[in-house]
């Protein structure tokens with residue numbers, strides 16, 4: 573990086589703003605995590621860092637801030653809505669550049685995640701955001717990763733600029749159900765969200781000519797509306813197929829405002845959020861159809877991961893023979909992932925595999941024995957009663973520990989009101 577241009581920064585002022593605006597940004601889940609913090613010499617304050625996947629597959633740490641939390645809108649679920657009495661602040665473009673480059677130089681971050689509340693109107697806000705990232709690229713010669721939010725209903729010219737300077741852009745779709753949408757987000761429109769997404773899709777395709785750079789993602793709040801997991805997965809599937817989104821991020825609804833239009837829940841549905849991420853993985857990586865995973869209006873099961881839920885509903889398809897099953901059949905088997913399926917296919921070229929061979933390949937057989945045979949031999953239980961198999965599989969839930977941790981987090985969230 574070239575020398576940082578000299579600018580006058582009021583240090584105390586910027587630290588206070590950083591606390592306010594990184595706190596305000598943490599409810600946006602459009603990156604892989606938002607719960608770690610950084611501090612450092614000269615910048616001792618704590619500020620938000622999230623992790624995201626870059627286009628080349630790297631996991632990058634990003635400074636996650638809002639340009640401002642001074643919002644003209646009044647979305648019912650949002651801590652930053654105009655009717656809330658909270659501390660407000662905004663960063664100048666110089667301050668954003670200063671913070672990003674200082675943290676970058678200290679190796680705390682590899683990039684910037686810049687979002688914003690709606691200051692005056694969408695175009696005014698976007699102009700300020702673009703100006704900040706433009707300055708970061710041109711004046712500060714910043715080569716790190718930038719994820720930039722597009723404000724719903726922003727003019728196309730700002731989307732063009734956003735795609736030019738950022739590695740990833742995103743528009744938050746917010747809620748799965750369009751009927752509830754207007755009540756909960758009175759100042760936004762569905763069109764104002766979808767149109768920028770479609771426009772960004774076309775511009776990204778033009779700019780990157782289908783290379784795996786750039787891209788867009790979105791965030792969807794789970795549990796604020798009565799939508800079933802089926803409707804949520806259906807929406808995600810259509811966003812992946814029609815808008816070429818790289819990721820849909822699911823964010824458990826946190827009841828920070830106790831608004832009468834929203835469910836009066838005391839703990840965010842984190843386990844549901846986790847199950848949706850697992851089901852989303854099946855859509856993207858295992859090529860499941862959304863309507864295979866769930867029936868209309870059905871929800872994901874708390875007790876099982878979605879692949880096991882699907883397998884238990886389709887016991888008539890099993891058992892698969894481990895020595896002849898196709899790659900697609902293997903990855904649909906509970907207990908076998910993509911890596912495991914590849915190992916099995918490679919190993920069975922040399923000899924027929926037994927249950928012991930799978931153990932040697934470091935593939936746990938506790939769950940999969942109910943769904944496969946080894947040269948015709950079945951090691952599960954002989955029963956036509958799916959309930960009995962469910963009980964046995966439940967004893968070997970692979971994500972049991974993680975679920976317990978999630979439940980813990982839910983309890984903590986109840987105390988603090990924060991994730």
Ligand code: SF4
Nearest residue numbers: 643645647650653689
């Ligand atoms: S536009 Fe809505 S969601 Fe965004 S900051 Fe303002 S009130 Fe919150």
